[in-house]
Amino acid sequence: MLFNLIAGSNIQAVALVVTAVAVTCFTIAFTLLFINYRKYAVNEINSGKRDIELIEEYVDGKQKHKLIIKKSLKVVKLVVYTLLMAFITVCLVFTLFVRFSSNVPTGTKSLMVVASGSMSEKNPNNEYLFTNNLNDQFPTYAIIVLEKVDPKSLRQYDVVAYNHPSGRVYIHRIRSIETDKDGNVTYRTRGDAVAADDQSDTSYTVVTRPDDIVGRYTGVYIPFLGAFVQFMQSLSGIVTIVALVFCLVMFDKNSGKISESQSARTNYLIKLLDIENLNSDIELTASFVEKIYLDKVSYIVKEGDGNKMLKELHAENQTVTENSGENSAENSAENSAENQGNAESSGENQTDKENSGENLG
Numbered sequence: 329m330l331f332n333l334i335a336g337s338n339i340q341a342v343a344l345v346v347t348a349v350a351v352t353c354f355t356i357a358f359t360l361l362f363i364n365y366r367k368y369a370v371n372e373i374n375s376g377k378r379d380i381e382l383i384e385e386y387v388d389g390k391q392k393h394k395l396i397i398k399k400s401l402k403v404v405k406l407v408v409y410t411l412l413m414a415f416i417t418v419c420l421v422f423t424l425f426v427r428f429s430s431n432v433p434t435g436t437k438s439l440m441v442v443a444s445g446s447m448s449e450k451n452p453n454n455e456y457l458f459t460n461n462l463n464d465q466f467p468t469y470a471i472i473v474l475e476k477v478d479p480k481s482l483r484q485y486d487v488v489a490y491n492h493p494s495g496r497v498y499i500h501r502i503r504s505i506e507t508d509k510d511g512n513v514t515y516r517t518r519g520d521a522v523a524a525d526d527q528s529d530t531s532y533t534v535v536t537r538p539d540d541i542v543g544r545y546t547g548v549y550i551p552f553l554g555a556f557v558q559f560m561q562s563l564s565g566i567v568t569i570v571a572l573v574f575c576l577v578m579f580d581k582n583s584g585k586i587s588e589s590q591s592a593r594t595n596y597l598i599k600l601l602d603i604e605n606l607n608s609d610i611e612l613t614a615s616f617v618e619k620i621y622l623d624k625v626s627y628i629v630k631e632g633d634g635n636k637m638l639k640e641l642h643a644e645n646q647t648v649t650e651n652s653g654e655n656s657a658e659n660s661a662e663n664s665a666e667n668q669g670n671a672e673s674s675g676e677n678q679t680d681k682e683n684s685g686e687n688l689g
Contacts, residue, residue: 347564355571359578366582373589380612382594387606409580416573423560438474438543440489441554441561442466442499446519447487453523456503460485464547465520469555472499474543479513487545490517490536492526497542500526513538 372378425439445468450457462485466472474489482488484505492498500517503525507513515536518525526536559565597603620627 344563344567348567351568351571355575358575362579362582366586369586370589373586373593376593376614377616378590379593379597380614382590383597383601383603383606383612386594386598386603409576413573413576416569419556419560420569423557436476437546438476439471440474440497440499440543441558442468442470442472442549443554443558444468444519446521447499447501449521451521451523454518454520456485457520462501462520464545466545466549467551469553469558470549470551471554471557473546473548475546477541477544479538479541482515482541482544488515488517488536489542489545490515490540491542498526499545515541 373382447465448467449465450462456462464487482502482505484502487499487501489497489499498517498519500519502515503518504516505513506516516525517536560569618629620629
């Protein structure tokens, strides 16, 4: 028995460590990726690479039907985010309530998660279930509503939650109520799905006393929600929820920074360009030039040029510009032809000078 407890504890510890490591790694990876994306997006916006997109968005946003769609999407995003955060908050509060609501005074209601299937169906050997038409079973992972009652008001076949000698809380049906010669009342309980009375870990029949009763089942339950609540109550669930909340807050914060950059750049473009009267049918294009300086040579790379690169050679008093790649041969041929033409012109001028000298003689 002790070995089983130790083995169970070790498995739970390993499961907790694995869950914590996996959730932590995911959270770190998601955070780093989104922060890098935010930096990349803000840099593109500030450098003007998204100007066309921002101008088109601004022009389209001025149209009534698109403006309605845009505002509706913002409202939907806000509502979804708010509902998600509210859902997590409610689940946390509900989980804490379920966890601590068993210690409530007599006459009040409490909630409890059903962790086994011992009350999910009728065992054919339990004839009293069919004879007395007892149909108040509930499924595994249901959340049931209990009522604190005076133990003296309990009757045979009531479903009760009680503290088992193992330290767990059992939710079973009272099969019989016994009173000894001194007037002490005890209860024998059994799950509807099993064919034997409740036993302790040392294999003797459990005799439940009034002080062990937690509450009586009211017949009201919420199916399957208990699985989520039980997970939330575990350490693995707490780690997961904390990581989820962190990711949501981080996502909202960084998305806000991207939106701020877009708004600032749009306002700048409105002041710089006359885009108030632009029509949405107008086609807008943009090109970007990158200049790389290497020693005394600067290379200008134009977007979409492929392997073509414009190279500027800086001399002392002049700048000679030539194209590298495919344009180099064409430019060289043109320069050669121009130089040849200049040479011929120079020869003709020299001949003219000689003829002029002869005439003078």
